[in-house]
Amino acid sequence: MSEPLLKVEGLKKYFPIQSGVVSRTIGHVKAVDDVSFEVNEGETLGIVGESGCGKSTTGRMLMRLLEPTEGTITFKGRKISELSNKEMRAMRRNIQMVFQDPYASLNPRHTIGKILEEPLIVHGIGNAAERKKKVSELLKIVGLSDFHAKRYPHQFSGGQRQRVGIARALMTNPELIIADEPVSALDVSVQAQVLNLMQDLQKELKLTYIFIAHDLGVVRHISNRVAVMYLGHIVEIADSESLYEEPLHPYTQALLTAVPVPDPDFKREQELIQGDIPSPSNPPSGCTFHTRCPFKMDICTKEVPAYFEAKKGHSVACHLFNEERNDINPIN
DSSP states (O other), rough: OOOOOOEEEEEEEEEEEETTTTTEEEEEEEEEEEEEEEOOOTOOEEEEETSSSSHHHHHHTTTTTSSSSSSEETTEEEEGGGHHHHHHHHHHEEEEEEEEETTTOOOOOOOOOHHHHHHHHTTSSSSSHHHHHHHHHHHHTTTOOOOGGSOOGGGGGHHHHHHHHHHHHHHHSSSEEEEEEETTTTHHHHHHHHHHHHHHHHHTTOOEEEOOOOOOHHHHHOOEEEEETTEEEEEEEEHHHHHHHHSSSHHHEEEEEEEEHHTTTTOOOOOOSSOOOOOOOOSSSTTTTTOOOTTTGGGGGGOOOOEEEEEEEEEOHHHHHHHHHHOBBBOO
């Protein structure tokens, strides 16, 4: 079996909490706490969870826009978590990001043509004529026209701006694109257009995606595999079909009950998660989900659950599940 395109091991990001005149550190916000996963070439890995679970922080660490506190990030066999700033700048030619807010991520003082040309200038790709041709090609690929290059971001709709954001990410011919909630700010009809565009581009350009979102319906539509995050941890990871048909972790099960079903006569007993997500500066002991879990046991408050592979490609961290399936061996 070939090596994964991206491998993440033990990734952590702790933000210091400072107080007083001398800014003394009195604690840490554990935004991401020991996250590991792999992404294979050509697939889409979806990362889902509530707001504040660490999804976007994880995405930004993969780009080294945020420096990891601990852990390693390996891209095509090279540990990018150990690269210098200059080496990482060159590596970003192969790893690009599409941001959540398509307006805030585009410079309002620059034309679309200049915004799209900038990555080529930064990486020293082509001359002026070649760059202009590349801008024209990418605009057409994402469903826009040549004359749009002379316009400014405020002259576009939200969906058009996100198309510009996608075009900018593609300018350097990257292999991996990290999409951080790329459709959450768009209308539902426009969401479908952008998602279909991303899928078409993936097939045409042989792209690999990490798709970060809180909308499980959107993630199911575009992802091959899905990782579920809660309070800085991945609690379950599986292929899309297995996760949606047979969710194992109580948190995943509760999330799926909140997905609307397009049938006015459909009724189901909704499993609500009790309480609010705990503070990442003071996470619960043991299983971090135990304060809200309807199946809580004594062991949940004391021991961090081991990460188990329930079946091939479907892993979960839950004491309840492991107790019921004692034939399963913990992942080393």
